[in-house]
Amino acid sequence: MTPHPTALTSCHAASVIRSASSRQPTVYLLDNFHPDVIAFCEANFNPITQKNNPEELAKWRENAQYILVRGSRVTAEDIAAAPHLKAIGKQGVGIDKIDAAACKARNIQILNTPGINAQAVAELVLALALGVARQLGPVLAKQAHGILVPKEQCIGFELRGRTIGIIGMGNIGSAVSKIFGAGFDCPVIAYDPFVPAGAWPNIPHERASTLDEVWAKADIITVHMPLTPETRDMISYDQMKAMKPSTILINAARGGIINEHDLERALSEKLILGAGLDCHEEEPPSKDKYGAMWDLGVMSTPHLGGTTADSQRAAGLKAAENLLQFIQKDTTV
Numbered sequence: 104m105t106p107h108p109t110a111l112t113s114c115h116a117a118s119v120i121r122s123a124s125s126r127q128p129t130v131y132l133l134d135n136f137h138p139d140v141i142a143f144c145e146a147n148f149n150p151i152t153q154k155n156n157p158e159e160l161a162k163w164r165e166n167a168q169y170i171l172v173r174g175s176r177v178t179a180e181d182i183a184a185a186p187h188l189k190a191i192g193k194q195g196v197g198i199d200k201i202d203a204a205a206c207k208a209r210n211i212q213i214l215n216t217p218g219i220n221a222q223a224v225a226e227l228v229l230a231l232a233l234g235v236a237r238q239l240g241p242v243l244a245k246q247a248h249g250i251l252v253p254k255e256q257c258i259g260f261e262l263r264g265r266t267i268g269i270i271g272m273g274n275i276g277s278a279v280s281k282i283f284g285a286g287f288d289c290p291v292i293a294y295d296p297f298v299p300a301g302a303w304p305n306i307p308h309e310r311a312s313t314l315d316e317v318w319a320k321a322d323i324i325t326v327h328m329p330l331t332p333e334t335r336d337m338i339s340y341d342q343m344k345a346m347k348p349s350t351i352l353i354n355a356a357r358g359g360i361i362n363e364h365d366l367e368r369a370l371s372e373k374l375i376l377g378a379g380l381d382c383h384e385e386e387p388p389s390k391d392k393y394g395a396m397w398d399l400g401v402m403s404t405p406h407l408g409g410t411t412a413d414s415q416r417a418a419g420l421k422a423a424e425n426l427l428q429f430i431q432k433d434t435t436v
Protein backbone atom coordinates (compact mmCIF):
# COMPACT_ATOMS: atom_id res chain seq x y z
CA MET A 104 0.00 0.00 0.00
CA THR A 105 1.33 3.45 -0.91
CA PRO A 106 1.80 5.57 2.19
CA HIS A 107 0.09 8.93 2.30
CA PRO A 108 2.49 11.65 1.07
CA THR A 109 2.30 13.56 4.33
CA ALA A 110 3.67 10.49 6.11
CA LEU A 111 6.91 10.81 4.13
CA THR A 112 9.94 12.90 4.89
CA SER A 113 10.21 16.12 2.90
CA CYS A 114 13.09 14.79 0.79
CA HIS A 115 10.71 12.24 -0.69
CA ALA A 116 7.73 14.49 -0.90
CA ALA A 117 8.54 16.08 -4.26
CA SER A 118 8.72 12.79 -6.10
CA VAL A 119 5.56 11.61 -4.43
CA ILE A 120 3.69 14.74 -5.44
CA ARG A 121 5.01 14.27 -8.97
CA SER A 122 3.80 10.69 -9.25
CA ALA A 123 0.51 11.43 -7.54
CA SER A 124 -0.85 12.98 -10.70
CA SER A 125 -0.66 10.64 -13.64
CA ARG A 126 3.02 11.25 -14.37
CA GLN A 127 2.51 14.92 -15.13
CA PRO A 128 5.28 17.04 -13.63
CA THR A 129 4.13 19.12 -10.71
CA VAL A 130 4.55 22.86 -11.20
CA TYR A 131 3.80 25.36 -8.45
CA LEU A 132 2.14 28.55 -9.75
CA LEU A 133 3.15 31.22 -7.26
CA ASP A 134 1.05 33.99 -8.86
CA ASN A 135 -2.22 34.41 -10.73
CA PHE A 136 -1.96 33.82 -14.46
CA HIS A 137 -4.11 34.39 -17.56
CA PRO A 138 -6.79 31.66 -17.93
CA ASP A 139 -5.10 30.34 -21.10
CA VAL A 140 -1.87 29.90 -19.14
CA ILE A 141 -3.74 27.95 -16.47
CA ALA A 142 -5.32 25.81 -19.22
CA PHE A 143 -1.87 25.12 -20.71
CA CYS A 144 -0.58 24.14 -17.28
CA GLU A 145 -3.55 21.86 -16.69
CA ALA A 146 -2.93 20.14 -20.03
CA ASN A 147 0.80 19.66 -19.50
CA PHE A 148 1.50 19.71 -15.79
CA ASN A 149 0.01 18.90 -12.47
CA PRO A 150 -0.38 22.57 -11.49
CA ILE A 151 -0.54 23.56 -7.83
CA THR A 152 -2.32 26.90 -7.50
CA GLN A 153 -3.75 29.12 -4.80
CA LYS A 154 -7.17 28.00 -5.98
CA ASN A 155 -6.75 24.24 -6.26
CA ASN A 156 -4.33 23.50 -3.41
CA PRO A 157 -3.33 26.47 -1.23
CA GLU A 158 -1.92 24.21 1.51
CA GLU A 159 0.47 22.51 -0.90
CA LEU A 160 1.33 25.80 -2.60
CA ALA A 161 2.46 27.19 0.75
CA LYS A 162 4.92 24.28 0.89
CA TRP A 163 6.55 25.02 -2.47
CA ARG A 164 9.96 25.60 -0.90
CA GLU A 165 9.89 22.18 0.66
CA ASN A 166 8.60 20.26 -2.34
CA ALA A 167 8.88 22.07 -5.67
CA GLN A 168 11.17 21.17 -8.52
CA TYR A 169 9.54 23.67 -10.88
CA ILE A 170 7.80 26.96 -10.19
CA LEU A 171 6.09 29.51 -12.41
CA VAL A 172 6.14 33.15 -11.29
CA ARG A 173 4.93 36.51 -12.54
CA GLY A 174 5.69 39.07 -9.82
CA SER A 175 6.58 36.97 -6.75
CA ARG A 176 9.94 37.48 -5.13
CA VAL A 177 12.26 34.47 -4.96
CA THR A 178 14.96 35.36 -2.47
CA ALA A 179 18.24 33.67 -1.55
CA GLU A 180 16.45 32.43 1.60
CA ASP A 181 13.71 30.87 -0.54
CA ILE A 182 16.35 29.15 -2.69
CA ALA A 183 18.17 27.88 0.39
CA ALA A 184 14.87 26.47 1.68
CA ALA A 185 14.05 24.80 -1.67
CA PRO A 186 16.36 21.80 -1.98
CA HIS A 187 14.57 20.26 -4.99
CA LEU A 188 14.17 23.40 -7.09
CA LYS A 189 15.54 23.09 -10.62
CA ALA A 190 13.85 25.74 -12.76
CA ILE A 191 11.81 28.92 -12.47
CA GLY A 192 9.54 29.90 -15.34
CA LYS A 193 9.27 33.71 -15.21
CA GLN A 194 6.54 35.58 -17.03
CA GLY A 195 8.20 38.81 -18.16
CA VAL A 196 11.68 39.95 -18.93
CA GLY A 197 12.89 41.45 -15.65
CA ILE A 198 14.35 38.96 -13.20
CA ASP A 199 15.32 41.47 -10.53
CA LYS A 200 12.89 39.93 -8.02
CA ILE A 201 14.68 36.59 -8.29
CA ASP A 202 18.04 36.09 -6.61
CA ALA A 203 19.97 35.15 -9.75
CA ALA A 204 23.27 34.60 -7.90
CA ALA A 205 21.66 32.09 -5.53
CA CYS A 206 20.06 30.32 -8.53
CA LYS A 207 23.37 30.21 -10.39
CA ALA A 208 25.18 28.74 -7.40
CA ARG A 209 22.64 25.88 -7.37
CA ASN A 210 22.37 25.64 -11.18
CA ILE A 211 18.68 26.55 -11.01
CA GLN A 212 17.53 27.82 -14.41
CA ILE A 213 15.58 31.08 -14.70
CA LEU A 214 13.46 30.91 -17.86
CA ASN A 215 12.16 34.41 -18.61
CA THR A 216 10.35 35.75 -21.67
CA PRO A 217 12.28 38.63 -23.25
CA GLY A 218 10.61 40.53 -26.07
CA ILE A 219 7.04 39.44 -25.55
CA ASN A 220 5.79 42.47 -23.66
CA ALA A 221 7.94 44.93 -25.64
CA GLN A 222 5.05 46.40 -27.62
CA ALA A 223 2.91 46.80 -24.50
CA VAL A 224 5.68 48.68 -22.67
CA ALA A 225 6.52 50.79 -25.74
CA GLU A 226 2.88 51.81 -26.12
CA LEU A 227 2.79 52.90 -22.49
CA VAL A 228 5.91 55.03 -23.08
CA LEU A 229 3.93 56.74 -25.83
CA ALA A 230 0.94 57.20 -23.51
CA LEU A 231 3.13 58.76 -20.82
CA ALA A 232 4.84 61.09 -23.31
CA LEU A 233 1.47 62.17 -24.73
CA GLY A 234 0.06 62.51 -21.23
CA VAL A 235 2.82 64.88 -20.17
CA ALA A 236 2.74 66.81 -23.45
CA ARG A 237 -1.03 67.38 -23.13
CA GLN A 238 -1.12 67.70 -19.31
CA LEU A 239 -3.56 64.83 -19.11
CA GLY A 240 -2.61 63.85 -15.55
CA PRO A 241 -3.63 67.06 -13.80
CA VAL A 242 -6.54 67.69 -16.19
CA LEU A 243 -8.11 64.26 -15.60
CA ALA A 244 -7.43 64.33 -11.86
CA LYS A 245 -9.21 67.68 -11.51
CA GLN A 246 -12.05 66.64 -13.78
CA ALA A 247 -12.63 63.52 -11.66
CA HIS A 248 -13.28 65.94 -8.76
CA GLY A 249 -15.68 68.01 -10.83
CA ILE A 250 -13.20 70.80 -11.60
CA LEU A 251 -13.06 71.64 -15.28
CA VAL A 252 -9.75 73.12 -16.42
CA PRO A 253 -10.25 75.91 -18.97
CA LYS A 254 -8.61 74.78 -22.16
CA GLU A 255 -6.58 77.97 -22.39
CA GLN A 256 -4.77 76.72 -19.30
CA CYS A 257 -3.72 73.47 -20.86
CA ILE A 258 -2.09 74.30 -24.10
CA GLY A 259 0.05 71.32 -24.87
CA PHE A 260 2.38 70.47 -27.69
CA GLU A 261 2.70 67.79 -30.33
CA LEU A 262 5.27 65.03 -30.21
CA ARG A 263 5.82 65.20 -33.95
CA GLY A 264 9.26 66.55 -34.76
CA ARG A 265 10.53 66.33 -31.19
CA THR A 266 13.63 64.22 -30.75
CA ILE A 267 13.24 60.96 -28.84
CA GLY A 268 16.33 59.76 -26.98
CA ILE A 269 16.29 56.03 -26.30
CA ILE A 270 18.78 54.54 -23.88
CA GLY A 271 18.87 50.78 -24.35
CA MET A 272 18.01 49.39 -27.78
CA GLY A 273 16.86 45.92 -26.85
CA ASN A 274 13.35 44.70 -27.69
CA ILE A 275 11.54 47.51 -25.88
CA GLY A 276 13.83 50.34 -26.99
CA SER A 277 13.52 49.11 -30.58
CA ALA A 278 9.72 49.04 -30.35
CA VAL A 279 9.80 52.59 -28.95
CA SER A 280 11.96 53.74 -31.87
CA LYS A 281 9.40 52.38 -34.36
CA ILE A 282 6.41 54.02 -32.65
CA PHE A 283 8.00 57.44 -32.30
CA GLY A 284 10.21 57.40 -35.39
CA ALA A 285 7.76 55.92 -37.90
CA GLY A 286 4.48 56.91 -36.22
CA PHE A 287 5.21 60.44 -35.07
CA ASP A 288 8.07 61.56 -37.32
CA CYS A 289 10.28 62.06 -34.30
CA PRO A 290 14.02 62.17 -34.96
CA VAL A 291 15.52 59.24 -33.00
CA ILE A 292 18.80 59.37 -31.12
CA ALA A 293 19.69 56.11 -29.46
CA TYR A 294 22.42 54.91 -27.14
CA ASP A 295 23.36 51.29 -26.55
CA PRO A 296 26.99 50.21 -26.55
CA PHE A 297 26.02 46.55 -26.21
CA VAL A 298 23.59 45.92 -29.07
CA PRO A 299 25.22 45.98 -32.55
CA ALA A 300 23.77 48.72 -34.74
CA GLY A 301 22.91 46.09 -37.39
CA ALA A 302 20.40 44.60 -34.96
CA TRP A 303 18.51 47.92 -34.62
CA PRO A 304 15.22 48.40 -36.47
CA ASN A 305 15.25 49.94 -39.89
CA ILE A 306 14.20 53.37 -38.67
CA PRO A 307 16.26 56.46 -39.47
CA HIS A 308 18.22 57.23 -36.32
CA GLU A 309 21.38 58.74 -34.96
CA ARG A 310 23.52 56.44 -32.90
CA ALA A 311 24.92 58.35 -29.92
CA SER A 312 28.36 57.31 -28.78
CA THR A 313 27.96 59.02 -25.40
CA LEU A 314 25.04 59.67 -23.10
CA ASP A 315 25.95 63.37 -23.10
CA GLU A 316 24.84 63.51 -26.74
CA VAL A 317 21.43 62.20 -25.70
CA TRP A 318 21.06 64.72 -22.87
CA ALA A 319 21.99 67.55 -25.24
CA LYS A 320 19.72 66.62 -28.16
CA ALA A 321 16.61 64.81 -26.96
CA ASP A 322 13.25 66.29 -25.99
CA ILE A 323 11.91 62.97 -24.72
CA ILE A 324 14.31 60.58 -22.98
CA THR A 325 13.27 57.03 -22.17
CA VAL A 326 15.34 54.33 -20.47
CA HIS A 327 15.14 50.64 -21.33
CA MET A 328 17.58 48.52 -19.39
CA PRO A 329 17.61 46.43 -16.22
CA LEU A 330 18.42 47.92 -12.83
CA THR A 331 21.98 46.88 -11.98
CA PRO A 332 24.67 48.46 -9.79
CA GLU A 333 25.89 50.16 -13.01
CA THR A 334 22.50 51.58 -14.01
CA ARG A 335 21.32 52.62 -10.52
CA ASP A 336 21.02 56.42 -10.40
CA MET A 337 22.28 56.58 -13.98
CA ILE A 338 20.16 59.70 -14.41
CA SER A 339 20.74 62.00 -11.45
CA TYR A 340 20.81 65.73 -10.92
CA ASP A 341 23.93 66.41 -13.03
CA GLN A 342 22.49 64.54 -15.98
CA MET A 343 19.15 66.37 -15.66
CA LYS A 344 21.04 69.64 -15.53
CA ALA A 345 22.62 68.75 -18.86
CA MET A 346 19.20 68.16 -20.49
CA LYS A 347 17.13 70.66 -22.45
CA PRO A 348 14.40 72.47 -20.46
CA SER A 349 11.92 70.90 -22.92
CA THR A 350 12.83 67.37 -21.80
CA ILE A 351 10.24 64.79 -20.79
CA LEU A 352 11.93 61.96 -18.88
CA ILE A 353 10.32 58.53 -18.90
CA ASN A 354 11.03 55.45 -16.83
CA ALA A 355 9.08 52.34 -17.81
CA ALA A 356 12.06 50.08 -17.05
CA ARG A 357 12.91 49.83 -13.35
CA GLY A 358 12.68 52.20 -10.39
CA GLY A 359 16.12 53.41 -9.34
CA ILE A 360 17.56 54.07 -12.81
CA ILE A 361 16.37 57.67 -12.49
CA ASN A 362 17.16 59.15 -9.08
CA GLU A 363 13.72 60.20 -7.83
CA HIS A 364 14.90 62.69 -5.25
CA ASP A 365 16.92 64.46 -7.96
CA LEU A 366 13.99 64.26 -10.36
CA GLU A 367 11.75 66.10 -7.91
CA ARG A 368 14.42 68.75 -7.45
CA ALA A 369 15.00 69.11 -11.22
CA LEU A 370 11.26 69.48 -11.83
CA SER A 371 10.79 72.08 -9.13
CA GLU A 372 13.78 74.02 -10.50
CA LYS A 373 12.28 73.64 -14.00
CA LEU A 374 15.49 72.11 -15.32
CA ILE A 375 13.29 69.75 -17.34
CA LEU A 376 9.68 69.95 -18.44
CA GLY A 377 8.11 66.82 -17.02
CA ALA A 378 8.30 63.12 -16.38
CA GLY A 379 6.35 59.91 -16.80
CA LEU A 380 7.07 57.11 -14.35
CA ASP A 381 5.65 53.62 -14.68
CA CYS A 382 8.46 52.27 -12.51
CA HIS A 383 9.25 53.63 -9.06
CA GLU A 384 11.69 52.82 -6.29
CA GLU A 385 8.71 52.11 -4.05
CA GLU A 386 5.97 50.07 -5.69
CA PRO A 387 3.08 50.47 -5.78
CA PRO A 388 3.68 54.23 -5.69
CA SER A 389 1.97 55.80 -2.67
CA LYS A 390 0.65 59.34 -2.39
CA ASP A 391 2.75 59.81 0.74
CA LYS A 392 5.97 59.20 -1.16
CA TYR A 393 5.07 60.51 -4.60
CA GLY A 394 2.36 63.12 -3.95
CA ALA A 395 4.82 65.99 -4.26
CA MET A 396 5.95 64.73 -7.66
CA TRP A 397 2.38 64.26 -8.79
CA ASP A 398 1.75 67.88 -7.82
CA LEU A 399 4.61 68.78 -10.15
CA GLY A 400 2.70 67.10 -13.01
CA VAL A 401 4.53 63.75 -13.11
CA MET A 402 2.38 61.13 -14.87
CA SER A 403 2.61 58.10 -12.65
CA THR A 404 1.32 54.58 -13.29
CA PRO A 405 1.74 51.48 -11.09
CA HIS A 406 4.23 49.43 -13.18
CA LEU A 407 1.59 48.37 -15.67
CA GLY A 408 3.69 48.76 -18.84
CA GLY A 409 3.76 45.07 -19.67
CA THR A 410 0.31 44.41 -18.28
CA THR A 411 -2.00 44.09 -21.25
CA ALA A 412 -4.25 41.06 -21.66
CA ASP A 413 -2.36 40.28 -24.89
CA SER A 414 1.08 40.35 -23.34
CA GLN A 415 0.04 38.63 -20.09
CA ARG A 416 -1.36 35.76 -22.09
CA ALA A 417 1.55 35.53 -24.53
CA ALA A 418 4.31 35.95 -21.93
CA GLY A 419 2.63 33.57 -19.48
CA LEU A 420 2.26 30.91 -22.18
CA LYS A 421 5.89 31.38 -23.24
CA ALA A 422 7.10 31.02 -19.64
CA ALA A 423 5.04 27.83 -19.23
CA GLU A 424 6.29 26.50 -22.59
CA ASN A 425 9.89 27.25 -21.58
CA LEU A 426 9.32 25.27 -18.41
CA LEU A 427 7.77 22.36 -20.33
CA GLN A 428 10.76 22.23 -22.69
CA PHE A 429 13.13 22.30 -19.76
CA ILE A 430 11.25 19.49 -18.01
CA GLN A 431 11.19 17.37 -21.19
CA LYS A 432 14.98 17.63 -21.38
CA ASP A 433 15.49 17.17 -17.65
CA THR A 434 17.25 13.85 -17.31
CA THR A 435 17.57 14.07 -13.54
CA VAL A 436 13.85 13.54 -12.89
Ligand SMILES: O=CC(=O)O
Nearest residue numbers: 195196197220409
Ligand atom coordinates in the same frame (compact mmCIF):
# COMPACT_ATOMS: atom_id res chain seq x y z
O1 LIG B 1 8.38 44.78 -15.91
C1 LIG B 1 8.04 43.90 -16.64
C2 LIG B 1 8.92 42.79 -17.01
O2 LIG B 1 9.99 42.64 -16.40
O3 LIG B 1 8.56 42.02 -17.90
